[in-house]
Amino acid sequence: xxxxxxxxxxxxxxxxxxxxxxLPKGNAWAQLALPSKPxxxxxxxxxxxxxxxxxxxxxFAKARPxxxxxxxxxxxxxxxxxxxxxxxxxxxxxDIDLVIIGPDALSAGLGDDIWTDFSAIPNSGLPDLKNIYxxxxxxxxxxxxxxxxxxxxxxSGPLLEYNPxxxxxxxxxxxxLLAWAKANPNKFIYARPANSGPGRTFxxxxxxxxxDSDPKDPVNGWSNTWAYLKELNRYVEYYPAGTGALMxxxxxxxxxxxxxxxxxxxxxRALGVVPKSMAVGKLDGFHWVCDAHYFSIPRGVPEERIxxxxxxxxxxxxxxxxxxxxxxxxxxxGPAVKDVTIEMAPKSSQEIxxxxxxxxxxxxxxxNPIDLPLEPEPLVAAFxxxxxxxxxx
Numbered sequence: 001x002x003x004x005x006x007x008x009x010x011x012x013x014x015x016x017x018x019x020x021x022x023l024p025k026g027n028a029w030a031q032l033a034l035p036s037k038p039x040x041x042x043x044x045x046x047x048x049x050x051x052x053x054x055x056x057x058x059x060f061a062k063a064r065p066x067x068x069x070x071x072x073x074x075x076x077x078x079x080x081x082x083x084x085x086x087x088x089x090x091x092x093x094x095d096i097d098l099v100i101i102g103p104d105a106l107s108a109g110l111g112d113d114i115w116t117d118f119s120a121i122p123n124s125g126l127p128d129l130k131n132i133y134x135x136x137x138x139x140x141x142x143x144x145x146x147x148x149x150x151x152x153x154x155x156s157g158p159l160l161e162y163n164p165x166x167x168x169x170x171x172x173x174x175x176x177l178l179a180w181a182k183a184n185p186n187k188f189i190y191a192r193p194a195n196s197g198p199g200r201t202f203x204x205x206x207x208x209x210x211x212d213s214d215p216k217d218p219v220n221g222w223s224n225t226w227a228y229l230k231e232l233n234r235y236v237e238y239y240p241a242g243t244g245a246l247m248x249x250x251x252x253x254x255x256x257x258x259x260x261x262x263x264x265x266x267x268x269r270a271l272g273v274v275p276k277s278m279a280v281g282k283l284d285g286f287h288w289v290c291d292a293h294y295f296s297i298p299r300g301v302p303e304e305r306i307x308x309x310x311x312x313x314x315x316x317x318x319x320x321x322x323x324x325x326x327x328x329x330x331x332x333x334g335p336a337v338k339d340v341t342i343e344m345a346p347k348s349s350q351e352i353x354x355x356x357x358x359x360x361x362x363x364x365x366x367x368n369p370i371d372l373p374l375e376p377e378p379l380v381a382a383f384x385x386x387x388x389x390x391x392x393x
Contacts, residue, residue, distance in 0.1 A: 032121065032303050034067065034304065034311070035304040035307070038068055039067070039304070040069045041071050041305065042096055042098075043073050043074070043099070043100065044073075044075065044076050045076075046105050047102045047105075047293045049331075050100070051331075052330060052334055053100070053152070053324065053325065054073075055324045055346075060311075060316070063315070064311065067308045079104075081105050082109040094301055097297065097305050098296070098312075100151070100295060100296075102291065103140070103291070103373060104376075104379075106144055106296060107376035108376070113299065114299055115147035115148065116147070116296070116298065116301065116306065118148075118297075121306075125314060127314065129141055129150075132317065132337045132338060134335075134337065136155065136290045137150050137292060137337070138150075139372055140290065140372065150292045151294065151295050152292060152293040153290065153334070153335070153336040154262055154292075156262065156289055156290050157202070157262065158201045158204075158206075158261070158286065159259065159282055160177070160259060160260070161259070162258075162280075163253070163275075163278060164277065164278075170279070174206070174209045174228065180257070182235050184256065184257075185235045185237075186255075188232075188255065188258065189239075189240070189246055189249065189257075189258050190202055190259045191240045191242055191245070192240070193382070193383060194383040194387075195243075196243040196246070197243060197261060197263075198243055198246075198259045198260050198261050199239075199259065200379075201373075203382060203386060204373055208285070208371070209283055209285055209286055210228055215287075218385055219381050219385070222382075226389050229389070229390045230389060230393060233393055246258055247264070247268045247273050247274055251274040251275060262329075262332040262333075262361060265329075266329030266330075266332050266353075266356050266357060267328055269356045270352050270356045271328070276356065280358060282368070287368065288370040289372075289373055291331075297309055319335075319339065319340045322334075322335040322336065322337050323344035323345045326346075326350075328349065329357065
């Protein structure tokens, strides 16, 4: 299975007052200066984002050899990363310079204050993010409270993916989806939301589809969603632990329909895991629930390294570099900044989009609401309630 099929799961961070660190705050950043010789930087990817951004790192190293001697890359599960960084901060031995994370790991570290606050750096040199970002990317940026910089964005889902040979008349609304699952038991499947981007997006998208009283409050505002999922559960054989396993079943023909996102539709077909002939649909009245990846810097990284990283982040936000985010559709579209078209992407990405992309996505993105995902606390509550009310029944 391709490494990009590893997706994130969420944990909440506990309070860590008393890390014992003396870290820069406020005006302490005024003397931020570049190093006198190139530095080697350690990067951890906890979001599968290097599938999109590896060329940007390579390009920066070539363009600015006076700043970077090399980048070293490692991967880590998102739930483990905040604890790893906290342990290094307690020991005052930070050897991670930059992390690439999603809202899950970013939020898990907010309560512990383990991330550098970009907004507190008065002379960061970063562009006016609100001005350059797509509107949903800017809203995801605000969600990060200054502790990360959005580098990749996509509207995500939830969408339906199905085998058109087995599903000639796909559901058009949530009620029809339930009726189809009842008429075709064990042929609809989705993965456990805490371990699956499409599963998580489906969970967060249902309150909009079902007219719940408060789509942002799974505890008190999702009565329709929980009733719906409990009924749907009667016709779902089991819930895979991750989306990769689910896509394999869809590709092998064991299942006929699942929930997906733009990236999980395009990328598995481009990789041959799922047949190219698979179709997608949306349900009437749906809202996109978007997602993003962030660059974050652990607190305690030396200032000269932060100065270099700021130069890199500025570089990564340039339109010509953002165009690499189209990749093979993994996070489609991918770019977080405005006016980055597929024509600006590498030829390989253009060819993949021409063969495996969906022309209807442009219309769906332009003409359906795009909402932010749940904040950390309600998301954890939603996962817990799904485990208790749905999976355990």
